Amino acid sequence: METLKAIGVGVIHVRVSASAPGKITLFGEHAVVYGKPAIVMAINRRIRVELSRRNDGRLVIDLPDISVKGVRLTVNLAGGSSMEALDSGSAASYALQALKLASEKFGGDLGLDVKIESSMPVGAGLGTSAALSVATLAAYAALQGFEPTREALAKMGREVEVAVQGSSSGMDAAAVAYGGAILYRHVKGDAQIERLSFGERIILAVGYTERVLPTSESVKLVSKIFSKHNSTVIRVLDAIGELVLEARRALETDDIKGVGELMNINHGLLYALGVSTPRVEQIVQVARGAGALGSKLTGGGMGGSVVCICPDNNTLESVVSAIRIAGYTAFGVTEDRYGVMLEGKS
Amino acid sequence: METLKAIGVGVIHVRVSASAPGKITLFGEHAVVYGKPAIVMAINRRIRVELSRRNDGRLVIDLPDISVKGVRLTVNLAGGSSMEALDSGSAASYALQALKLASEKFGGDLGLDVKIESSMPVGAGLGTSAALSVATLAAYAALQGFEPTREALAKMGREVEVAVQGSSSGMDAAAVAYGGAILYRHVKGDAQIERLSFGERIILAVGYTERVLPTSESVKLVSKIFSKHNSTVIRVLDAIGELVLEARRALETDDIKGVGELMNINHGLLYALGVSTPRVEQIVQVARGAGALGSKLTGGGMGGSVVCICPDNNTLESVVSAIRIAGYTAFGVTEDRYGVMLEGKS
Numbered sequence: 001m002e003t004l005k006a007i008g009v010g011v012i013h014v015r016v017s018a019s020a021p022g023k024i025t026l027f028g029e030h031a032v033v034y035g036k037p038a039i040v041m042a043i044n045r046r047i048r049v050e051l052s053r054r055n056d057g058r059l060v061i062d063l064p065d066i067s068v069k070g071v072r073l074t075v076n077l078a079g080g081s082s083m084e085a086l087d088s089g090s091a092a093s094y095a096l097q098a099l100k101l102a103s104e105k106f107g108g109d110l111g112l113d114v115k116i117e118s119s120m121p122v123g124a125g126l127g128t129s130a131a132l133s134v135a136t137l138a139a140y141a142a143l144q145g146f147e148p149t150r151e152a153l154a155k156m157g158r159e160v161e162v163a164v165q166g167s168s169s170g171m172d173a174a175a176v177a178y179g180g181a182i183l184y185r186h187v188k189g190d191a192q193i194e195r196l197s198f199g200e201r202i203i204l205a206v207g208y209t210e211r212v213l214p215t216s217e218s219v220k221l222v223s224k225i226f227s228k229h230n231s232t233v234i235r236v237l238d239a240i241g242e243l244v245l246e247a248r249r250a251l252e253t254d255d256i257k258g259v260g261e262l263m264n265i266n267h268g269l270l271y272a273l274g275v276s277t278p279r280v281e282q283i284v285q286v287a288r289g290a291g292a293l294g295s296k297l298t299g300g301g302m303g304g305s306v307v308c309i310c311p312d313n314n315t316l317e318s319v320v321s322a323i324r325i326a327g328y329t330a331f332g333v334t335e336d337r338y339g340v341m342l343e344g345k346s
Numbered sequence: 347m348e349t350l351k352a353i354g355v356g357v358i359h360v361r362v363s364a365s366a367p368g369k370i371t372l373f374g375e376h377a378v379v380y381g382k383p384a385i386v387m388a389i390n391r392r393i394r395v396e397l398s399r400r401n402d403g404r405l406v407i408d409l410p411d412i413s414v415k416g417v418r419l420t421v422n423l424a425g426g427s428s429m430e431a432l433d434s435g436s437a438a439s440y441a442l443q444a445l446k447l448a449s450e451k452f453g454g455d456l457g458l459d460v461k462i463e464s465s466m467p468v469g470a471g472l473g474t475s476a477a478l479s480v481a482t483l484a485a486y487a488a489l490q491g492f493e494p495t496r497e498a499l500a501k502m503g504r505e506v507e508v509a510v511q512g513s514s515s516g517m518d519a520a521a522v523a524y525g526g527a528i529l530y531r532h533v534k535g536d537a538q539i540e541r542l543s544f545g546e547r548i549i550l551a552v553g554y555t556e557r558v559l560p561t562s563e564s565v566k567l568v569s570k571i572f573s574k575h576n577s578t579v580i581r582v583l584d585a586i587g588e589l590v591l592e593a594r595r596a597l598e599t600d601d602i603k604g605v606g607e608l609m610n611i612n613h614g615l616l617y618a619l620g621v622s623t624p625r626v627e628q629i630v631q632v633a634r635g636a637g638a639l640g641s642k643l644t645g646g647g648m649g650g651s652v653v654c655i656c657p658d659n660n661t662l663e664s665v666v667s668a669i670r671i672a673g674y675t676a677f678g679v680t681e682d683r684y685g686v687m688l689e690g691k692s
Contacts, residue, residue, distance in 0.1 A: 225607070232592050232611060235585035239618075243578040261571070265578060265618045272585075272614025278631045285624045 011145045016345045017050040018139035021336035022120045023127035023175035024206065024298045024307050026251075027266055028244040030222050030273055032169045032184065036241035039248060040171055041181040041199055042336035043206075045120035047131040048343065049095070051139045052113040059099070061092050061114040091122050091132055097160045098133045102140035105156070121329065124208050125215065125299020130172030133160040138340050153177045153340055154191070165216035179339025183248060198251040199335030202259070203316050205292070207283040207306040207323040207330045215300030222273050233273070240269050260293025260309050267296030275301030283323055290322035291315040357491045362691045363396040364485035367682035368466045369473035369521035370552065370644045370653050372597075373612055374590040376568050376619055378515045378530065382587035385594060386517055387527040387545055388682035389552075391466035393477040394689065395441070397485045398459040405445070407438050407460040437468055437478055443506045444479045448486035451502070467675065470554050471561065471645020476518030479506040484686050499523045499686055500537070511562035525685025529594060544597040545681030548605070549662050551638070553629040553652040553669040553676045561646030564621050571620055579619070586615050606639025606655050613642030621647030629669055636668035637661040 021042040028038025054060070099110055114136070122128045134157040141148050148156070157173025170191050171184045181199040185192040213221070226233045243266055250258035267284060270276060276284075280297050283306040287295040292308035292315065299305055306323075310316040316332050323330035367388040374384025400406070445456055460482070468474045480503040487494050494502070503519025516537050517530045527545040531538040559567070572579045589612055596604035613630060616622060622630075626643050629652040633641040638654035638661070645651055652669075656662040662678050669676035 225611070228604070229589070229592055229608060229611065232585055232589040232608070235581060235588050236611070236615070239578055239581035239585055242581050243575070246575055246578050258574070262575060262578070264620065265571070265575065265582070268614055268616075268618025268620075268622075269582070270614075271617050272611045274610065274614075276614075278635075281627055281631070285627070289624075 013143050013145070013345045015050065015052040016139045016142040017048060017343045018135045018142065018340060019046045019048040019343055020131040020135040020138070020176040020340040021046050021179060021338070022131055023172055024204070024305070024333065025125075025171070026181075026298070026307065027247045027262065028240055029299060029301075030219070030270065030275065031237045031240035031244075032171050032186065033167070033219060033222070034226075034237050035185070035187050036237055037183055037185040037244045038169075038171055039181065039183055039196065039244055039251070040175040042175050042179040042339060043126070043333040044336050045126065045333065046118075046336075047120075047128055047135055048117045049132065049135040049139050050115040051136075051143050053143070054111040054113055057109070057111045059096075059110045059112055059114070061095055061116065063091055063116045091116060091128065093164050094129045094132045094160060095136050097163045098136035099140060101156060101160055101163070102137050106141050106144040106146050108140075108144045121208050123211055123214060123304075125211070125297070125301070125304035126206070127172040127176055127299070129161060129164070129215070130157050131176045133157045134173055134176050134340050138342060142342055142345060150177045150339060158191075165219075167216075167219065177340050179336050181335060183244075196248065196251065198254070199337075201254060202251070202256065203310040203313060204333050205287065205308040205310060205316050205319045205323070205330060206298070206333050207287060207308065207328050209279040209283060209303050209328050211300075211303035212277055213300075213302040218275050218300035218302045221275060221302070225274055236269055236272055240266065243269070256309065256311060257293055263294030263296045263307070263309060264288075270297055270301060277301075277303050279303060279328075280306060282326060283328055286322050286326045287319050290319045292319050359489050359491070359691045361396070361398040362485045362488040363394060363689045364481045364488065364686060365392045365394040365689055366477040366481040366484070366522040366686040367392050367525060367684070368477055369518055370550070370651070370679065371471075371517070372527075372644070372653065373593045373608065374586055375645060375647075376565070376616065376621065377583045377586035377590075378517050378532065379513070379565060379568070380572070380583050381531070381533050382583055383529055383531040383590045384515075384517055385527065385529055385542065385590055385597070386521040388521050388525045388685060389472070389679040390682050391472065391679065392464075392682075393466075393474055393481055394463045395478065395481040395485050396461040397482075397489050399489070400457040400459055403455070403457045405456045405458055405460070407441055407462065409437055409462045437462060437474065439510050440475045440478045440506060441482050443509045444482035445486060447502060447506055447509070448483050452487050452490040452492050454486075454490045467554055469557055469560060469650075471557070471643070471647070471650035472552070473518040473522055473645070475507060475510070475561070476503050477522045479503045480519055480522050480686050484688060488688055488691060496523045496685060504537075511565075513562075513565065523686050525682050527681060529590075542594065542597065544600070545683075547600060548597070548602065549656045549659060550679050551633065551654040551656060551662050551665045551669070551676060552644070552679050553633060553654065553674050555625040555629060555649050555674050557646075557649035558623055559646075559648040564646035564648045567621060567648070568619050582615055582618055586612065589615070602655065602657060603639055609640030609642045609653070609655060610634075616643055616647060623647075623649050625649060625674075626652060628672060629674055632668050632672045633665050636665045638665050
């Protein structure tokens with residue numbers, strides 16, 4: 001396994017910044033929770049976390065451009081009672097949980113200034129929770145003079161997600177720790193990660209609408225339908241698992257039309273699992289109407305992001321425009337090859 | 347097997363009218379073509395066919411309230427060349443094919459006046475082709491003094507559909523011949539029909555939008571995706587087959603909420619097979635928004651009808667109104683218990 005860019009082991013720093021990319025799930029979200037494979041790609045949008053030591057034993061988390069409840073949060077570590085006030089789905093709770101875990105692993109106290117910046121919508125199904133967790137873990141480790149491997153960061157990132165959400169496949173944390181595109185599978189507590197190399201050859205747009213529910217609640221929704229209509233839903237998940245393997249072949253052989261068709265099928269299967277919404281449907285349809293070869297919700301669903309594959313850059317522009325005209329946020333995305341990175345230290 | 351209401355065998359008539367109900371597929375359309383079970387119910391909308399002998403060797407088909415190409419068609423049986431001019435999907439071609447088959451089986455010539463009336467939209471996925479075929483077969487048989495069983499009429503009805511469309515599961519012909527609700531399965535050339543008895547306990551609305559493609563073309567669309575993405579689509583069809591069995595249990599135990607959930611899942615799976623359209627999606631969403639417990643496209647798709655299950659009659663009214671306000675045709679439907687019927691003879 002690769003390690004993070006070396007920093008002097010044992011050298012304690014006073015300020016470190018790290019960043020991690022967002023990700024899009026191209027195929028297999030939700031089914032991945034049930035042990036099926038998924039294809040996920042890190043994207044060229046990042047979350048940056050800067051940690052600086054404080055001497056007053058207070059933890060101050062600053063989220064200047066992230067709109068969540070509790071935009072500026074101060075936790076008195078002696079009292080600590082204000083942590084309860086946090087939204088379990090909010091960005092701050094991932095940062096807090098990551099800091100808690102990191103201080104257990106790497107020592108040190110949480111008297112810190114934490115500054116979090118994002119160049120993508122948060123909570124949109126683009127892996128911001130994982131990016132924030134992994135970037136925070138990497139930054140804290142560096143502050144304490146450690147250099148965990150990507151594998152270790154991915155694993156700890158998953159632990160943070162499990163602590164905040166109750167469960168996590170670990171897919172997002174792996175995607176943002178490694179960068180690039182991967183085939184991910186989580187079987188019996190073991191993450192299998194295989195790097196894929198189609199990422200620079202596909203042209204993708206993302207459309208975004210506000211989420212009705214966070215990923216953790218979407219996962220519960222599917223779990224409910226899984227319990228109630230078990231024998232049917234097991235087969236739907238089987239279909240998604242098989243589709244992911246077909247999609248892998250299509251991606252690796254540059255059968256972009258096939259990739260688009262499989263995206264459409266995957267979207268229908270997510271729709272069958274009950275995680276689409278009328279607004280997501282509108283984005284999906286508008287994108288197809290504007291020339292996308294395929295479009296599907298990506299991430300947890302119940303709003304959030306839609307990924308669209310385009311045959312060329314002109315179509316990408318048309319798709320982005322059409323989604324914006326329909327009243328939603330849209331942008332092109334490309335593959336991130338770097339994964340989590342240390343950006344500076346002093 | 348039951349027989350049609352007895353008419354004197356061997357007594358030749360000069361005028362006979364017969365009718366057959368339309369149907370809605372509650373669960374399992376498309377997958378039924380691949381040997382999976384489906385649940386289908388005859389509904390309280392009918393097609394009536396009246397046959398009267400002519401002495402000039404001409405066949406005149408009158409379709410006063412059916413809007414298809416070739417509303418009034420005259421075929422000179424000596425020449426016969428104008429039959430080529432027919433639309434393969436039009437109502438007239440099912441009547442013609444049924445008459446041709448019936449005259450082979452029951453003798454007699456096709457010097458006839460044929461009057462076809464319908465109390466439901468034609469080509470909407472409501473089984474009008476099968477109803478027209480079966481009613482025509484029954485009327486012609488009666489004219490010649492025969493009384494085929496429902497089983498025989500269902501089988502011949504399928505033959506007519508195969509001749510016109512190229513293929514047919516035989517489900518629609520069985521539903522309209524028998525009436526009531528049935529579990530239908532067509533395996534290795536053999537139709538398995540099981541009568542179900544939930545029909546009078548469910549409250550259903552139908553919304554309708556014009557079809558982009560006829561059923562035969564929708565079936566080809568699925569067959570194309572089946573060939574191209576075989577291993578995935580096989581699993582989607584498996585999921586539908588399993589869902590139908592779950593739905594049967596839910597219907598028979600009056601778990602109407604469960605029936606609705608399964609309708610929504612079934613709709614998602616049909617969407618995954620590529621047979622939904624933006625307008626169908628709109629009807630589906632509007633119905634759910636107005637209180638339907640579940641809604642799905644019914645029949646071949648690519649436009650056509652959406653079936654919605656309601657918890658009570660007030661909700662039925664709200665759902666019908668909401669679909670109409672959105673600009674589509676909508677009406678309540680109930681179970682037809684009679685199937686194909688002779689209505690008069692002289």
